[in-house]
Amino acid sequence: AQSVSQHNHHVILSEAASLELGCNYSYGGTVNLFWYVQYPGQHLQLLLKYFSGDPLVKGIKGFEAEFIKSKFSFNLRKPSVQWSDTAEYFCAVNKDTDKLIFGTGTRLQVFP
């Protein structure tokens, strides 16, 4: 079945550590890719998106993601995390249809 996989379910880091969250999808062809973040008690909001062009996408709050077509991956990175990055992160994909398919999410905890 076509799906979006986030293999890291729970990540714990200290402040200033580097972050990489994995996202893989199983759709072939052209896809649109997204990372959403949900801070505690808040609604889902867009971190960054990729539609076409430069496969290295920069988003808000110092996050970036790299689209690697050959690996069907769209991993999220941040060189130095902060306590305020504690949140749940969701990768999402849409292809051909209007609906966005989400991964199961990765819970990030950053300790001071």
Place this chain on the structure above:
Amino acid sequence: GAGVSQSPRYKVAKRGQDVALRCDPISGHVSLFWYQQALGQGPEFLTYFQNEAQLDKSGLPSDRFFAERPEGSVSTLKIQRTQQEDSAVYLCASRVDGELFFGEGSRLTVL
């Protein structure tokens, strides 16, 4: 308003009751989506409207679930004869330029 507004924020229902969840999208947004998010899971697509037309309802889990958007703005998700497995957060989102803007969700607990 500035964002997507959902009500009620919290709803407790007894098994078998009907519930109605409201979504007020960002003004002017043509596309509106409903998602269901169970505890510890990502959002799961339920249904999609473009204006008042329901273009995709493939994610509705059963015929107890019904959504409408009669005037192309406010939408209501109705769940009839609620079951415990319906307990979840129901998210509404409107879309522009490929980006979904989410509301804070309606948390439904079925006892």
